[in-house]
Amino acid sequence: MIGQEVIAAFQALLGAKGVVADADDIAPWLSDWRGRYHGAAAAILQPDSTEQVAAAVALAAKLRVPLVPQGGNTSMVGGATPPADGSALILSLRRMNRIRSLSPRDNLVICEAGVILSNLHDAAAAEGRRFPLSLGAKGSATIGGLISTNAGGTQVLRHGTMRALVEGIEAVLPDGSIFHGLDALKKDNRGYDIKQLLIGAEGTLGIVTAASLRLVPAIAARAVGWVGVPSPTQALALLRLCEARLGDSVEGFEVIADDGLGHVLSHIPGARCPIETRTPWHVLIEVDHGDLSGPGPAERLEGALAEALEQGIAADAAIAANEAQAEAFWRIRESLSEAERAQGPALQYDISVPVPRMPAFMVDAAAAAEKRFPGTTASSFGHLGDGNVHFHVRAPKGTSDGPAWIAAEGQAINAFVHDTVVAAGGSISAEHGIGQMKRAELGRLASPAHLHALRAIKAAFDPQGIMNPDKLIPRPEEG
Amino acid sequence: MIGQEVIAAFQALLGAKGVVADADDIAPWLSDWRGRYHGAAAAILQPDSTEQVAAAVALAAKLRVPLVPQGGNTSMVGGATPPADGSALILSLRRMNRIRSLSPRDNLVICEAGVILSNLHDAAAAEGRRFPLSLGAKGSATIGGLISTNAGGTQVLRHGTMRALVEGIEAVLPDGSIFHGLDALKKDNRGYDIKQLLIGAEGTLGIVTAASLRLVPAIAARAVGWVGVPSPTQALALLRLCEARLGDSVEGFEVIADDGLGHVLSHIPGARCPIETRTPWHVLIEVDHGDLSGPGPAERLEGALAEALEQGIAADAAIAANEAQAEAFWRIRESLSEAERAQGPALQYDISVPVPRMPAFMVDAAAAAEKRFPGTTASSFGHLGDGNVHFHVRAPKGTSDGPAWIAAEGQAINAFVHDTVVAAGGSISAEHGIGQMKRAELGRLASPAHLHALRAIKAAFDPQGIMNPDKLIPRPEEG
Numbered sequence: 011m012i013g014q015e016v017i018a019a020f021q022a023l024l025g026a027k028g029v030v031a032d033a034d035d036i037a038p039w040l041s042d043w044r045g046r047y048h049g050a051a052a053a054i055l056q057p058d059s060t061e062q063v064a065a066a067v068a069l070a071a072k073l074r075v076p077l078v079p080q081g082g083n084t085s086m087v088g089g090a091t092p093p094a095d096g097s098a099l100i101l102s103l104r105r106m107n108r109i110r111s112l113s114p115r116d117n118l119v120i121c122e123a124g125v126i127l128s129n130l131h132d133a134a135a136a137e138g139r140r141f142p143l144s145l146g147a148k149g150s151a152t153i154g155g156l157i158s159t160n161a162g163g164t165q166v167l168r169h170g171t172m173r174a175l176v177e178g179i180e181a182v183l184p185d186g187s188i189f190h191g192l193d194a195l196k197k198d199n200r201g202y203d204i205k206q207l208l209i210g211a212e213g214t215l216g217i218v219t220a221a222s223l224r225l226v227p228a229i230a231a232r233a234v235g236w237v238g239v240p241s242p243t244q245a246l247a248l249l250r251l252c253e254a255r256l257g258d259s260v261e262g263f264e265v266i267a268d269d270g271l272g273h274v275l276s277h278i279p280g281a282r283c284p285i286e287t288r289t290p291w292h293v294l295i296e297v298d299h300g301d302l303s304g305p306g307p308a309e310r311l312e313g314a315l316a317e318a319l320e321q322g323i324a325a326d327a328a329i330a331a332n333e334a335q336a337e338a339f340w341r342i343r344e345s346l347s348e349a350e351r352a353q354g355p356a357l358q359y360d361i362s363v364p365v366p367r368m369p370a371f372m373v374d375a376a377a378a379a380e381k382r383f384p385g386t387t388a389s390s391f392g393h394l395g396d397g398n399v400h401f402h403v404r405a406p407k408g409t410s411d412g413p414a415w416i417a418a419e420g421q422a423i424n425a426f427v428h429d430t431v432v433a434a435g436g437s438i439s440a441e442h443g444i445g446q447m448k449r450a451e452l453g454r455l456a457s458p459a460h461l462h463a464l465r466a467i468k469a470a471f472d473p474q475g476i477m478n479p480d481k482l483i484p485r486p487e488e489g
Numbered sequence: 490m491i492g493q494e495v496i497a498a499f500q501a502l503l504g505a506k507g508v509v510a511d512a513d514d515i516a517p518w519l520s521d522w523r524g525r526y527h528g529a530a531a532a533i534l535q536p537d538s539t540e541q542v543a544a545a546v547a548l549a550a551k552l553r554v555p556l557v558p559q560g561g562n563t564s565m566v567g568g569a570t571p572p573a574d575g576s577a578l579i580l581s582l583r584r585m586n587r588i589r590s591l592s593p594r595d596n597l598v599i600c601e602a603g604v605i606l607s608n609l610h611d612a613a614a615a616e617g618r619r620f621p622l623s624l625g626a627k628g629s630a631t632i633g634g635l636i637s638t639n640a641g642g643t644q645v646l647r648h649g650t651m652r653a654l655v656e657g658i659e660a661v662l663p664d665g666s667i668f669h670g671l672d673a674l675k676k677d678n679r680g681y682d683i684k685q686l687l688i689g690a691e692g693t694l695g696i697v698t699a700a701s702l703r704l705v706p707a708i709a710a711r712a713v714g715w716v717g718v719p720s721p722t723q724a725l726a727l728l729r730l731c732e733a734r735l736g737d738s739v740e741g742f743e744v745i746a747d748d749g750l751g752h753v754l755s756h757i758p759g760a761r762c763p764i765e766t767r768t769p770w771h772v773l774i775e776v777d778h779g780d781l782s783g784p785g786p787a788e789r790l791e792g793a794l795a796e797a798l799e800q801g802i803a804a805d806a807a808i809a810a811n812e813a814q815a816e817a818f819w820r821i822r823e824s825l826s827e828a829e830r831a832q833g834p835a836l837q838y839d840i841s842v843p844v845p846r847m848p849a850f851m852v853d854a855a856a857a858a859e860k861r862f863p864g865t866t867a868s869s870f871g872h873l874g875d876g877n878v879h880f881h882v883r884a885p886k887g888t889s890d891g892p893a894w895i896a897a898e899g900q901a902i903n904a905f906v907h908d909t910v911v912a913a914g915g916s917i918s919a920e921h922g923i924g925q926m927k928r929a930e931l932g933r934l935a936s937p938a939h940l941h942a943l944r945a946i947k948a949a950f951d952p953q954g955i956m957n958p959d960k961l962i963p964r965p966e967e968g
Contacts, residue, residue: 195876197650198916199689199916201923203689207681227733365673366594437674440678458666462662471942
């Protein structure tokens with residue numbers, strides 16, 4: 011555990027408000043929100059300016075004290091949980107929660123790393139704009155964490171991941187120097203793109219302190235449809251048809267297996283199937299309109315869906331008649347994880363493969379997993395258009411002790427699913443990052459050239475290894 | 490100069506076809522196309538497969554022979570010219586010119602680094618698709634070079650630079666290992682994005698051998714307009730209005746000063762001003778339509794321009810009545826550089842600043858340059874919507890010896906323009922990269938954190954310094 015004299019040095023630097031050393035105040039930040047990872051830390055540093063972050067990192071570098079950057083502590087992979095031996099301090103960005111500027115005319119906002127996503131949504135909405143990235147943890151997740159994990163969500167199809175929305179970045183590098191890159195330059199070819207390197211680096215190369223983010227116009231009108239399709243292949247054909255007919259206005263396109271829908275209908279009060287026919291697969295589609303010229307989104311979506319029905323791509327379809335119905339459609343999608351949890355223990359994978367291969371993957375990988383692990387049921391749902399689904403393997407019916415099942419079967423199922431993904435040219439982490447959860451699997455599966463590049467970059471930026479230790483980069487014995 | 494035994498070793502590895510050692514055959518590739526930089530090389534290696542590139546790089550690493558990757562040799566900054574002392578060999582990708590696959594349904598093409606841009610355009614067009622990046626050198630520039638310089642062009646406003654179009658990359662790293670990243674994953678959070686690092690690295694971190702590139706639908710119909718505006722501020726207001734009314738369909742938006750137009754009218758046969766009024770500034774705008782539903786592009790552009798005229802944003806406007814006229818409008822834009830050259834000697838800068846600051850920059854920086862260097866005239870034209878213009882400082886009237894003027898004034902004018910750009914939060918290289926031309930200026934102007942990061946990455950990937958030596962990374966004495 012880090013000693014009192016070190017804490018005192020940080021207190022002298024950051025002031026009383028800048029260091030939390032009370033064990034009760036620290037406790038909630040030592041475990042991840044799912045309760046899978048538990049760490050220890052003698053203090054939380056909470057600087058309130060970029061200069062304070064720089065000073066804290068410089069002191070940490072001098073004292074060789076590792077730092078674990080933390081935003082909303084909503085990592086899905088233990089990426090913000092400190093080591094269990096108390097060898098590191100947490101550096102929280104929560105006091106850096108200012109929106110420095112917001113220009114609706116330029117569709118640009120500059121905000122600090124600690125700004126909570128839903129607060130950014132509100133600030134943009136107040137100016138007739140929106141920040142087109144959202145996810146379940148929006149009430150806690152912060153901009154710095156979203157950048158450091160290159161977060162995704164349901165709007166990636168049209169607007170891209172966080173990477174596509176970051177126009178500039180300010181960060182403190184592991185030697186305490188400040189990288190000033192907030193100027194939003196659409197073209198800048200002054201060598202390697204440091205901004206791109208920091209996005210998705212999970213705090214292992216430095217600490218993002220602020221960012222310039224792209225805004226888009228508020229939605230003037232939307233249409234939400236529910237479409238029953240025979241298979242994921244038809245779902246992808248539907249997406250291609252919609253893209254051809256509706257262009258860039260397709261804002262959401264989520265695919266759901268009928269058994270997933272069944273779990274929602276069983277476990278979520280008030281949920282009902284939007285179409286009359288129960289088809290093997292379902293698609294939730296949202297079409298948006300930035301302005302109100304030309305035909306409205308409902309009319310345009312109706313045209314595309316009529317064509318899909320006619321071509322036999324779709325078996326049944328409904329368009330939400332009003333905003334309440336549109337929200338009910340979306341609520342089904344958003345309740346899937348909760349409904350699956352209610353259904354019983356399951357292992358969940360956040361994976362991607364190239365879009366054209368996804369329909370076959372969804373069917374074949376599920377069948378292969380069920381065959382390899384008798385009694386389990388496997389299915390997937392999610393962002394077909396991004397080539398990214400949440401792939402679930404559920405414990406055999408009647409399994410009462412979930413943790414025991416996971417302890418017994420988890421590693422073999424993990425390896426099987428990840429091997430299948432790699433064989434399909436995919437990624438074992440589409441959205442959630444590597445953190446500590448997938449570190450060993452990354453080491454096992456990454457190519458030597460990839461692993462070498464990751465380690466070389468880490469060593470180049472952080473030769474002392476003080477930035478978010480033991481995250482993302484596989485240990486030597488891991489590959 | 491590299492000796493015969495080294496050449497023989499590469500010949501043994503790559504075969505007779507894989508090594509060009511005849512001085513006459515090498516000569517055209519030793520100078521850049523503008524004739525500014527001249528190098529020497531005992532041989533050109535020309536492997537014809539990724540495995541051959543990997544073998545050649547591994548041998549070069551073993552023998553510590555630096556390699557200069559070359560595509561179409563169209564660098565604007567001496568980025569592909571070997572050192573003058575003959576200490577390096579050229580590695581040309583020209584034999585790797587296969588399109589490995591092209592899927593119109595998936596809007597994806599996988600092609601090798603040596604594919605020439607216009608050949609890719611043709612291949613995409615044959616399948617009803619297009620690759621939405623184009624530039625003057627398209628008949629020579631290759632995909633590998635375009636990726637390694639993160640090329641731009643006139644379609645960046647809608648489709649982004651090369652970075653936005655690369656979905657996957659295959660590259661040989663400086664130790665001869667192959668980075669296999671061709672799978673086009675829309676979401677992949679397995680740590681630092683190596684692909685992003687190689688894009689724009691100018692061959693200093695490895696050699697791009699192939700890429701997966703995004704295609705878009707062919708243009709079903711387009712409308713091209715010419716608009717006279719009082720100032721760049723109004724030009725930007727016009728862009729914002731068009732974006733609000735026409736959404737993502739604005740494919741081109743180029744701003745031209747009236748004196749630039751004047752040079753075209755004076756020097757380019759057959760050129761005429763598309764509008765009746767000569768206004769201080771002009772905008773060339775193209776609106777495209779992927780499908781033919783709803784109102785056509787001409788009708789939609791007409792509506793937006795009528796509004797602009799009514800609001801006083803525009804002073805005069807014309808829409809091309811047919812495709813021949815549309816091409817004539819574009820020819821004016823494309824003839825600007827040639828016309829400027831005919832006008833007399835000039836120094837040309839490829840710079841960017843944040844879009845909102847660009848209108849003031851265009852006016853103020855030109856006035857400041859003219860004041861600081863009496864007799865010169867300065868103006869700019871280009872991609873206002875990208876915050877990127879070509880900024881020209883022309884020699885005083887009557888200057889007959891251009892090279893002498895540049896020798897006498899060049900360095901001071903360079904420093905002045907670059908300082909002005911940096912003061913506006915901009916980049917001294919928007920599109921062309923650093924190469925050898927801007928290396929020292931990058932060293933002078935980059936922040937310590939930025940310089941440190943560039944050098945650390947270079948050293949991490951290429952500890953022996955064998956990849957495109959003396960390019961991009963400022964020498965120690967340069968900053």
